[in-house]
Amino acid sequence: MSESAGTYSFREIEAKWQKHWLETKTFHTPNPGEPGFDPARPKFYVLDMFPYPSGVGLHVGHPLGYIATDIYARFKRMRGYNVLHPMGYDAFGLPAEQYAVEHGVPPRETTEKNIANMRAQMQRLGLGYDWDREIATTDVEYYRWTQWIFLQLYNSWYDPEADAARPIAELISHLENERYLVDFNGQLVPVGQSVTTQSWFGGSPAGTQRWTELSPEQRRAVIDNQRLAYLDEVPVNWCPALGTVLANEEVTNEGRSERGNYPVYRRPLRQWMLRITRYADRLERDLEAVDWPEPIKLMQRNWIGRSEGAEVDFAVADSEEVIRVFTTRPDTLFGATYMVLAPEHELVPTLTTDAQRAEVERYVEVARNRSDLERTAETREKTGVFTGAYAINPVNNERIPIWVADYVLTGYGTGAIMAVPAHDTRDFEFARKFHLPIRQVVQPPEGVDWRGYVGDGIAVNSGEFDGLPTPEFKKRITAWLEEQGIGKARVNYKLRDWLFSRQRYWGEPFPIVHDVKTGEVFPLDERELPVVLPQIDDFRPRASEDPDVPPAPPLGRAREWVHVRGYVDEHGSVRLLSPDEVPPSGAAVREFRRELNTMPQWAGSCWYYLRYLDPRNEDAFVDTAIEHYWMTSRKADGTVHAGGVDLYVGGAEHAVLHLLYARFWHKVLFDLGYVSTPEPFGRLFNQGYIQAYAFQDARGIYVDVRDAQETEDGRFIRKSTGEPLTRTLGKMGKSLKNAVSPDEIGEEYGTDTLRVYEMYMGPLEASKPWSTRDIVGMSRFLNAVWRRFVAEDGTLRVTNDAPDEGLRRLLHKTIKRVTVDMENLRFNTAIAALIQFNNSLKVDRVPRELAAAFLKLLAPIAPHLAEELWQRLLGADWKRSIAFEDWPTYDEALAVDLEVEIPVQINGKLRSRIHLPADAAADQDQMREAALANARIRQELSGMTVRKVICVPGRLVNIVATA
RNA sequence: GGCGGUGUAGGCAAACUGGUAAAGCCGCUCGAUUCAAGAUCGAGUGCGUGUGGGUUCGAAUCCCACCGCCGCCA
Incomplete structure (x- = not known):
């Protein structure tokens, strides 16, 4: 395709500079101590959420965030920072594996091909990443360290006293020193200072045992019960x-x-x-320390779901058993008229009477196949069965029936609830359906029905507690429960432990082996890493029709890989032995089977931002000093920021899981002393989606956008058949058949135009519709810039003459606007300022002073064009990329207009305008005087009495007057 | 259902802590260029911030209610 008249040769220029950047490693950032590193500059770490390298490549929605961070990174570099701006690939995951299953192509091949394609696409976008730091989670040298971090998790426990993760070895030493005893459930019982000094005449407290009294199996169970990574x-x-x-x-x-x-x-x-629940409190608390969008913090808080309440024990009538419940409303205890156990609750089989057994068992069987979502959906009709057993309500000794119902989940709280139908929506529905008693215990405000009232109120029917307001009652009853030894205050979280294994091939293998004879689980020693994913030729997991057939992950097919021999060293880790190798003296050779599960896709993305810092380190996942340099940020007041990455940009779809998991791992690494900050991401920014129109035919089938057409009367038809289509707006992607490729757009308009357009569409955080039609505006702008600098004969239209006063002021105003906008990621308005400046630059020859500053302002946004013009501007003096030039500064005195137009209102209605010199417009007295002296205003005010004159310096005058 | 976000010309948008609503881009109209169309260039073009109420000298902005759309959790 030939260039159209009046356009510059963007194809040539863009190719030239992309080549230059790669060949000269323009955007390589040296680490401290490396050649070219400048310790005088402050650091800035700009990070993108790295992509999954999909086979279909990028559409124009994907690079929105990448373009933004690229601009910001270039801007920060010109502002004098050492900028770290890396890119990589979250390359494990299901699509490559599915492709392998369907086509027999090994996932590694597919992945590498896709990565190459995606890298090329990103390079064509002119993204200035430090490609020397590129990583993929599937690289053996990367996942080796993912496995290493897993070992840290496995070999750590959460020390409640330190409120931090600590090595398991410390726990063992605490147990040996009897700082902890072990109760009959294998849980730790801390021994208070006062107790230890009292000497143990009477032996251990009831039901507890000392470490020395435990069998090896029991010890092992106690320890496994504390590990941050465990099997369950x-x-x-x-x-x-x-x-x-x-x-x-x-x-x-x-x-x-x-x-x-x-x-x-x-x-x-x-x-x-993974025992993420131990971090629930810190994950919630530390949200305060990071600069994230409030809605995202709220979503994380909701996900963690902290709630304060009480744990209460209900005795089971005619039995020794006790049912423990968690409730956020201990104040409604007097209204508890029945109890509900989750179908999976361990007491269900014990409590169920023979008369009810058949019915309960049938119910439990059905319920366990329902998902949590299904079970708790509010719209769903409540189901449940009576167990035949009764519990005793501890506050009034009433016998209340115990039911089993699937609206109670086993993973939340204790898996059992006290039901207060009068003041809980679900209990209310359930009680009405099964005709259970509903007793009011909260008096709602005047005029509100108490049935189903869940808010705060005044206690009624609650014995001695009557008349207490809800919050006060909660405190009093909790204290009472503690006195009675039947309950205590407790904080509960909705967050569950993280299910960390998958029966898949294309993921990180666990650094874990199982003793073939005993079934014991052992971690591998660090020196056995990496555990390399074996090559196999059939990637299918064993499938079955029968739900009871045990899982057989595809890794089981790699027989030689699975079976290993080795010995257990003095730290409890396994060293492997080659077939003819002998262990060190004293060690017994054992046969092991490797763990066949792999880690979920989230694993690799939990720490990739750390590997970028030191991507080729073979001795550590990151060098301590390097980590400290790049991750330590200071706030404006000089204090150290909780989070290390200075700007993290990505989609809001990762608001909860990825960000929570990464924060969790980071905190573990922080506790163990491997990283410097308690939080990984200091500032988070969510870019919006690029939406696009999608078209559906009469059957609702999506039709490719390229086959859709708007008719003159504003309807939509299918080009190929003429049938009518309906238009909707949705997220751009394959499923809606509305994806537009950046390659297509780059080919037609150039990469710089695409970049400028994407940034100009609207605020970065907003979702906005793609409109290919609108791109031409940005293309015209860049072409206009070109023509402003380059005459048709190719000579430079630049003069060494000084600019006139007006243009110089406009320049300083523009520098100010662009600088402030860039800092705040408001690229749309920064571009508008540049357009305005260019539109005002109606001169035959551009004064060099203006040209140089303008090109620098343009450089982060349209880097290819700016590089080319910069090189031409400097001619023989050109030495290096504009990326290393200093960002222009502005003179505040020059960034304001000499004369200001001030609107004058009478009673809020615009009546006249006055023109004042800048200093007079900033002075209220001078403004008032000038406004009242204005001829039009005097005329309007005749016959009226001026009550008040409001003067907003530099903005307006409003005269309040009455007739 | 709950929580959060959002609603400004025909479309996308701008408007700093309440202070001239609509900068800028697209579109549209006219002109130049062209055999012509497109592209390109130049000039022009929009009477009022979803609806209703409130606070205020003054509301796109703050408050209340309702409506629409988007997201998350149920």
Whole structure:
């Protein structure tokens, strides 16, 4: 395609500079101590959420954030910072594996091809990443350290006294020193200072044991119970047809797999879990220390779901058993008229009477296959069965029936509730359906029905507590429960431990082995890392129709890889031995089977921002000094910021999971002394989505946008058939058939135009519709810039003459606007300022002073064009990229207009305008005087009495007058 | 249902802590260029901030209610 008349050769120029940047490593950032590193400059770390390298490549929605961070990184570099701006790939994951299953192509091949494609696309966008720091989570040298971090998790526990993760070795030493005893459930019981000094005449407190009294198996169980990574039987979404567990978001509302539409069963499976719940409190608290959008913080808080309440023990009538419940409303205890156990609750089989057993068992069987979402949906009709057993309400000794119902979940609280139908929506519905008693215990405000009232009020029917307001009652009853030894204040979280294993091939293998004989689990020694993902040729997990067939992950096919021999060293870690190798003396050779599960896709993205700092380090996941340099930020007041990455940009779809998981890992690494800050991301910015019109035919099938057309009367038709279409606005992507490729746009208008357009569309955080038609405006702008500098014969239209006063003032105003806008990521208004400046630059020859400053302002946004013009502007003096030039500064005195127009209102209505010199317009007395002296105003005011004159310096005068 | 966000010319948008609403881009109109169309260049073009109420000298901005759209959690 040839260039149209009046346009510059963007293709040539863009190719030239992209080549130059790569060849000269323009955007390589040296680490401290490396050649070219300037310690005098402050650091700035700009990070993008790295992409999954998909086969279809990028559409124009993807690079929105990348363009923004690229501009910001270039801006910060020109402002004198050492800027770190890396890119990589979150390359493990299901699509490559599915492709492998369907086409037999190894996931590594597909992934590498996709990465190459995506890298090329990003380079064509002119993104100035430090490509020397590029990483992929699938690189062996990367996931080696993901495995290493897993080992840190496995070998750590959460020390409640230190309120931090600590090595397991410390816990063992605490147990040996009897700072902790162990109760009958294997839980730690701290021994207070006062108790230890009292000497243990009477032996251990009731029901507890000392470490020395435990068998090796018991010790092991106690320790495993504390590890941050542990194996547990948990109910998971098991899809036998796919042979894998699925994340909740991979299961449809109908309880089938998103992919393939196979049935999904709820089933307890032994899985790796990460004890993120121990961090719930800190994850919530530290949100205060980071500069994140409030809605995102709120979403994280909601997800963590902290609630304060009380734990209360209900005795079971005619039994020794006790049912423990958590309630946020201990003040409604007198209104508890029945109890509900989750179907999975361990007491269900014990409590159920023979008469009810058949019915309960049937119910439990059905309920356990329902997803949590399904079970708790408010719209759903409540179900449940009576167990035949009764509990005793501890506040009034009433016998209340115990039911089983699936609206109570086992993972939340204790898996049992006291039901207060009068003041809880779900209990209310349930009680009405099953005709259970509903007793009012809260008096709502005047005129509100007490039935189903869940707000605060005044206690009634609550014995001695009558008349107390809800908050006061909560405190009093909690204290009372503690006195009685049947309850205590407790904080509960909605957050659950993190299900960390998948029965898939394309993920990080666990650095874990199982003793073939005993089944014991051992971590590998660090020196055995990496555990390299073996090559196999069939990537399918074993699928089945039968939900009870155990999972058989694809890694099981790598027989030689699975079976290893080795010995357990003095730290409890396993060293492997080659077939003919002998262990050090004293060590017994054991046969092991490797862990067959792999880690979920989230694992690699939990710490990638740390690896960028020191991506080729073979001795550590990151060098301590390098980590400290790049991750330590200071706030304006000089204090150290809680978060290390100075700007993290990505979509709001990661508001909860990725950001929570990464924060969790970061905190563990912080506790263990491996990183300098308690939080990973100091400032977070969510870019909006690029939406696009999508077209559907009469059957609702999406039609490719390129096949849709608007008719003259504003309807939409399908070009190929003429049938009518309906238009909707949605997120750009494959499924709506409305994706536009950046390559297409770059080819037609140039990359700089695409960049400027994407930034000009609207505020970065807003979602806005793509409109290919509008791009031409930005193309015209850049071409106009070109023509402003380059005459048709190719000579430079620049003069060494000084600019006139007006243009110089306009320049300083523009520098100010652009600088402030850039700092605040308001690129749309920065571009508007540049357009305005260029439009005002109606001179035959551009004064060099203006030209140089303007090109620098333009450089971050349209870097190719700016580089080319900069090189031409400097001619023989050109030495290096404009990226290293200093950002222009402005003179505040020159950034204001000499004369200001001030509107004059009478009673809020515009009546006249006055022109004042800048200093007079800033002075209220002079403004008032000038306004009242204005001929038009005097005329308007005749016959009126001036009551008040409001003068806003530099803005307006409003005269309040009455007739 | 709850929480959060958002609503400004035909479309996208701007408007700093309440102070001239609409900068800028698209579109549209006219002109130049062209055999012509497109592209390009130049000039022009929009009577009022979703609806209703309130606070204020003054509201796109703050408050209340309602409506529409988007997101998250149920």
